[in-house]
Amino acid sequence: MQSIRGMQDILPEEIKYWQHIYFAAINTFEIASYQEIRTPIVENTELFLRSIGEGTDIINKEMYSFKDRGNRNLTLRPEGTASIARAIKQHNLCNEHQVQRFWYLGPMFRYERPQHGRQRQFHQLGIECTGTINPMADAEVIYLAQHFLRELECTQWYIEINSIGSIDHRNKYTIDLEKYLSQYIHDLDEESKNRLFINTIKILDSKNQKTQAILDQGPQLINYLDEQTLNHFHKVTSYLDSLQIKYTINPKLVRGLDYYNKTAFEIKTNSLGTQNTICGGGRYDNLIEQIGGPAIPAVGWAIGIERLLLLVKNTIKLQEQPLSYYIATQGTEAKKYALKVIPTLQKYQIKFEIDFSDSSFQKQLKKAYKKEALICLLIGLDEVETNTITLKWLNKHEQKNYNLEVFLKNIQKNTKQLCIEQ
Template identity: 55%
Template sequence: MQPLRGTKDILPDEIIFWQHIYNIAYEILTSSNYHEIRTPLLENTDLFHRSIGNYTDIVNKEMYSFADQGNRNITLRPEGTASIARAFISNKLYLTPKINRLWYLGAMFRYERPQKGRQRQFHQLGIECIGSTSPIADVEVIRLAIKILEELKCIEYTLEINSIGDMEERKIYELELINYLNNYKNDLDIESQTRLNTNPLRILDSKNSKIQEILLEAPKLKNFLQSKSMNHFNEICSHLNYLNISYKINENLVRGLDYYNYTAFEITTQRLGTQNTICGGGRYDQLIQQLGGPKTPSVGWAIGIERLMIIIQNQVKIQKNDNKIYIAIQNNKIQNRIWNVIKMLEEIKIKFELDLSNNSLYKQLKRANHLCVKVCFIIGEEEIKNDYITIKWLKTRTQQQVKLYHLKGYLNYLKNYI
């Protein structure tokens, strides 16, 4: 049996990096008063049709949707923000008059061609700042993304930002863009020709070099933005300048989700090839109201964990085995006695590994050395008979005998040296 195409087992040698990412995110986000939230993997399909948009690639091509035994239309969540918005409404988090700062780390599902850093089951770390119209909220979430990336030693990145205005401004711009692109309709690739009738803004994101040449003379979205949109964007840029956060204004950056307004941003790196985006986000002031909740301005982002892993596995050094004590047993018949020792180790919070191999003492000590454990506890017939444990320091090869009734005090002392 093999895993399904586009899915991957995360083995113990890798999981330590996942735990490292979680711990870094927890520390940084908690210090800024963000609170972890976990939403279900399954949602009503309608949630994503109403939020992401019917003409997006995610909804049209990539969602894992099915009818369950109750004949309900169910979808494995393809992204996190819509689920957070739904949770905000269904749990009435809006009743508390405050900003809701939320973060999550979990699995998402999209039917795409699997490749390096992109699986059909993938994982995202994301944050949502819910309840503020202030440009400072946009800056806060961008700054936190960069802080997390830099803490994870991901320092070769580019922040790209753009203002995509509000819905009315985009509608006017779309008409001008369509009129312009109709002159080049036969030069567009099939995908862009389809988008011309469904989601013309996404053509701006095309990676096709010929289309990018056509777009050089196209109308610019920024020329259709009113003062409110521009002031919001300019204030964000001003704060980023003050914080010495480098950025590039990308006038073709629109993101692939319909719910964004005003701010859109991406963080990219040259270390991932063509799939170079490691973080994407923006402002979505209409989404929660669109899903049936109160008008609630919000902004957030998501980081792709698999792509981030490609970078940090070569940058971050993590001790893979940090067991402090190895417990070697010479005779299976006296194993009951080890539980008293284990209880003491657990109480004092010293990590350990109990040998379960039934091998000779020589082989057990050899394994302890292979694991780079500092101290080995040896429990054999002589130790049981005389009520002591032999403590062997593997690096210096010195050993000592400690009476069981002194062991707890010895462990408190030992904890400072291993």
């Protein structure tokens, strides 16, 4: 049996990096009053049809959808924001114009061709600030994104930002863009040809240089935005300037989900090849109303964890807590006696491993050396009868016998000193 293509096991040697990211998220976001929220993996399909947009690749070909025994149309969530919006509506989390701040981390599912840093079951970390149209919120979420990356010691990235206006603005722009690009349909790359009459605005994101050259001479989205939208964007950039956050305005930057409006931004890197976007987000003031809730403005972003891990592993090498004690025993009574030591090790969070085998001390010591333990605790019949314990320092080749109670009483101090000496 094999795991399903694009759905990978996360093995123990990887988990320490996942935990490092999770704890960095707690330290970054909870200090800024963002609370963790966890939503179900499975949602009603209608939630994503109403929120993401029927012209998107996600809806057309990437969702894992099925009927359950109750004949309900269900979908494994392809992204996190729609589920957060549903939770806000369902639980009335933004009553009386409350500002709510959430962060989340969990698995998402899209049927895409698996690539390095992109799987069919992937994980997203995201934050959502809901209940305010203030452009300071846009600046805050961007600040937290770059601060979080710095916490992870990731520094090789840059920020691009744009204003994509409202759906009405984009619809008017799309009509003119489609009309313009139709003149050059034979010069466009294949992907852009396919998008021309389905999701025209996503052609702005084309990586094809010839297509980009055609776009340069065409209509520009900024000319379709109203004064209020432009003023909002100006305030966002001025707040970023106050925070001394460097950014580039990219007039062709658009997001792949229809619910975004006004501010859109991405954090990119040159370290990951063509899959260069680490973080993407923006404002979505109409999403909660779109799925049947009240009109609650919001702004947020998401980071793909698998892609982020590629950066993190290039910048830091995490060291595991050293194995302080390897417990070697000889005989049934010695095994029972060894169990008296474990609660104290657990209490002081001292890493240990107990050997369950009936091998000789010599073979158990070989295992202790192989696992790079600092000390091997040797417990045989002599130790049981004299209420003692024998310690063998593996790097010094020294050995000493202690009274068990004295050893347990001083174990925290002695272990700390031992780790310093190492």
